[in-house]
Each structure stands twice: as structure tokens, then as C-alpha cells.
Amino acid sequence: MLTFENVSFSFRGGAGVRNLTFEISPxxxxxxVGLNGAGKTTLMRLALGMIRPQQGTARIFGQPLDxxxxxxxxxxxxxxxxxxxYPELTVRENLRxxxxxxxxxxxxxxxxxxxxxxxxxPVADRRFRRLSxxxxxxxxxxxxxxxxxxxxxxxxxxxxxxxxxxxxxxxxLVQRAKQGAAILVSSHHLDEVARIAHRxxxxxxxxLIGELEIxxxxxxxxxxxxxxxxDERRSETLGASR
Amino acid sequence: MNAAIRVxxxxxxxxxxxxxxxxxxxxxxLALLGGITAALASxxxxxxxxxxxxxxxxxxxxxxxxxQITSAGALLGxxxxxxxxxxxxxxxxxxxxxxxxPVSRARIALAKLAVYxxxxxxxxxxxxxxILALGLTLNYGAPSAETWAALGRQTVLTILTAAVAxxxxxxxxxxxxxxxxxxxxxxxxxxxxxxxxxxxxGWMPLxxxxxxxxxxxxxxxxxQLALTVAFSAAFVGLTCASWARLQLNR
Numbered sequence: 133m134l135t136f137e138n139v140s141f142s143f144r145g146g147a148g149v150r151n152l153t154f155e156i157s158p159x160x161x162x163x164x165v166g167l168n169g170a171g172k173t174t175l176m177r178l179a180l181g182m183i184r185p186q187q188g189t190a191r192i193f194g195q196p197l198d199x200x201x202x203x204x205x206x207x208x209x210x211x212x213x214x215x216x217x218y219p220e221l222t223v224r225e226n227l228r229x230x231x232x233x234x235x236x237x238x239x240x241x242x243x244x245x246x247x248x249x250x251x252x253x254p255v256a257d258r259r260f261r262r263l264s265x266x267x268x269x270x271x272x273x274x275x276x277x278x279x280x281x282x283x284x285x286x287x288x289x290x291x292x293x294x295x296x297x298x299x300x301x302x303x304x305l306v307q308r309a310k311q312g313a314a315i316l317v318s319s320h321h322l323d324e325v326a327r328i329a330h331r332x333x334x335x336x337x338x339x340l341i342g343e344l345e346i347x348x349x350x351x352x353x354x355x356x357x358x359x360x361x362x363d364e365r366r367s368e369t370l371g372a373s374r
Numbered sequence: 375m376n377a378a379i380r381v382x383x384x385x386x387x388x389x390x391x392x393x394x395x396x397x398x399x400x401x402x403x404l405a406l407l408g409g410i411t412a413a414l415a416s417x418x419x420x421x422x423x424x425x426x427x428x429x430x431x432x433x434x435x436x437x438x439x440x441x442q443i444t445s446a447g448a449l450l451g452x453x454x455x456x457x458x459x460x461x462x463x464x465x466x467x468x469x470x471x472x473x474x475x476p477v478s479r480a481r482i483a484l485a486k487l488a489v490y491x492x493x494x495x496x497x498x499x500x501x502x503x504x505i506l507a508l509g510l511t512l513n514y515g516a517p518s519a520e521t522w523a524a525l526g527r528q529t530v531l532t533i534l535t536a537a538v539a540x541x542x543x544x545x546x547x548x549x550x551x552x553x554x555x556x557x558x559x560x561x562x563x564x565x566x567x568x569x570x571x572x573x574x575x576g577w578m579p580l581x582x583x584x585x586x587x588x589x590x591x592x593x594x595x596x597x598q599l600a601l602t603v604a605f606s607a608a609f610v611g612l613t614c615a616s617w618a619r620l621q622l623n624r
Contacts, residue, residue, distance in 0.1 A: 144624070180468065181474060182473045182474075183621045183622055210474050212469060216468060216471025218466070220385070220389045225388070229381045233377060235475075285474075331465050
């Protein structure tokens, strides 16, 4: 569903990602973890065509991103940084426009169903600008998922969510994966990730450095050890090349 | 495309920017015209000297004043609304949600411009109807054939003024900044005024519609007005192309 082959991209100033190679299959939840600035959001932007690889190829549904037919994007749902929602519109209006933009005709994607699923009924007719951060995030998730996408890309989706909403999100992702969706999700909450992810990709300084074993008991410790080992290996390599 | 147009129309209709922009362009212009008329009626000699051909208390004076206000003020008003329609996506961060959709970004940009065009025509017609009502209220009598023609030119002037604001959509896209686009709108208004004063004449796309409307249609020929339309169309094309190639790489 989503494939990266040696994908690299550098921003002006040097930051970026290098030689990213991975694949996500239908029914699989893959988590992306790493420190702030590791390149997780850049990877997701590359996956969604927001930036084009300078090297390598990113594919969705088997096709390179620059050759993907428009209609194929209707099978993708994403939430990167800011929800697709406008402050002057109500929650229901925002969900309706998200449905329209994802290829749904009038009523094709159930806005009412989405309001119910994401427990948005009490704020459904409230303008987006008047919502709390958590409610905004739930609107963003509803807007990204209400058209039942087969490929889901979510950047730190549990941000600002209360514990009940985190459980709701977890249930939604697990259920959608069981229905065959491929899911890429970044997170800082290792315990949360361990509960739902089939695989955890570790990212450090713009590179994928392997997978994190999620069967262990102390995930945080394992995570920091891997990051530290990678940093040490990198500084040794840099030292040797000087 | 229909989906994008419906979405953009809803965003403009529900936004305070759309409502305030419409009010400023229609009610603001009419209020200014009413104020100028009242000052002229009271015999203010300074104002009489300043407004030139608009200094007469009849249809000709009213329409000359309307054309003057439209050529400067409306360009700024239309420019600000168009800046907001494009620049807000970057300012609000919603641009990320406009990727990975079955509706291409070029179509979204075109939908924004189409909605802007329909809104601008509606505002132009409303303004002309308002000027007609103002003239009738001021007892200028039933409009003559010349007055109807001047009212027609006023409508076309307002529509073309909206059209020449098109570069701000491109500026908003290139700079990804709402404020830079508003700055672009101000720059356009200044260039149009300075160009007209410097005698650039009808071959200057920004000034041609105003020169045409204020001269009873004699100071700019159809070719020169067509150049104004081509100027706008070029920036529509540039804006759509920029949206199609847009990358969030900075």
C-alpha cells in the first residue's frame, strides 16, 4: 500500500531524511517513533506528496506518487499537523466539506455517523474556532477517516486527546486495520504504540535505524538505548572519516 | 471540480472576511459618495476643487465619483479578499489538508478563483444598483440613455477592477503569506494610481478600466480592455500552475 525505496530529501539548511526504505502492507499498523526533529513528519509529507523526493521513489497502491491518478487519493486519509477544518465553519460543516473533498457526493460519507463515532454530537453545531484542542483533534481525525480510507497516515494523532479519546482512536485504528487498511502512525507514546502497532520503525536524525522490539517490558529504555547506540555509531563514523 | 467550488463558496459565504469585504465595497462606496454629495451640496469649495469632474450634483457627477472611488478603493478591497482566500490556507496551516485529495490543487485554486469571480460580479451589480438607488434618492431624475450606459460602464469597471487583483493570489502562493499578499494588493493599487497619473494610458492593464469608465469610454479602446482581461488570465494561469506544483518544502 505504501512503499519507500531509498527516498531522500534535504531542506535548504541541511535537515531532511536519507535513504528511507520500508513498506506497509494491507491490514498492518506501523508506528513511527523518534525524537523531535528526527524526520517523522518529513517522511509523512513525502508519503502524501507534500514534498517530492530528491532521490528514490515513494509509491502508494503500487504507483509512484507523481503518476498516481487523482481518484486513487480518495483511498487515502491523513492528518498532518493541522486538521482540515476551517474556524468559521461548524463541526458538521467541516466534516461535510472534508467528505466532498475526499470524493464523497452529498451524503455518500456519513457525516452523522462520523459525529456519532467520534462523540462530537455535543459540539456538532459549534464553530471550529470555539472548540477545545482535544475536540479539534477529534474533528481532524473524523475528517481524515470518515471516507473509510485504505491507506491511513496520521502524525501524532493522540496529541491533545483525553484518555477516553485515546481509547477511541486506538479502537478505530485496530478496527480499520482488521478491515484491511494500511496504517502509518507517528507517536511519542511508546506504551500506546505498543498496544496497537504490528511493527515500530525507529527514526533518528533523518534515517530509519531499524525496528523496535515491542514485546519487551521496558520500551522506553530500549528506545533510548537504540537511539544512543545509533548516535555513538554515527559519531564514530564521522570521526573516522575526518 | 463541483466539490471544490461548493467548498470554496461555503468558506467565503460563512467568513467574516467575505461579509465585511462585501459591505466595505458596496456600503463603503455608497457612504463615500453620499458624503461627497452632501459636502458638495453644502458648497464646500475645497472638496469641489478636489473631486474635479465629480463636482456636479447630477448623474454625471455621481458616476464620475463612483468611478474614481472604484478604481482606487475597490482594487484594494477586492485584493484583500482574494489575498485572504489564498493566503489563509498557509496562515491557518490548512494547506496540508489540501494535499492527498482526489481533487487536485490546481482545481482547488481554480475553484477559489471561480468563486471569487462570481462574488465579484455580484458585488459589482449590487454596487451599481446602489448607485442607481442613490441617484434616484437624490432626485437626479430618471436616468437618460447616457446615464444607463455610464451605469453599465461602472459595472464593467468594478468587475475588471476585481479581475486585475488576480496577481495577489499568485503572490500569496509564492510567498505562502497572507500579509505579503495584502502588501501585494496595496502595491497594485499604488501602481494603478501612479500609472494613471504618469500618463501610462490605456495600455496599462491596471489603469485601463478606470480611464475607460471615467472618459465615457473614449480613453481606452476594446483592445486595451482585452489586454486587461489577458493580464488577469495570465495570473490565473500562473496561480493554478503554482498550486499544481506546490511543495511544502519551506
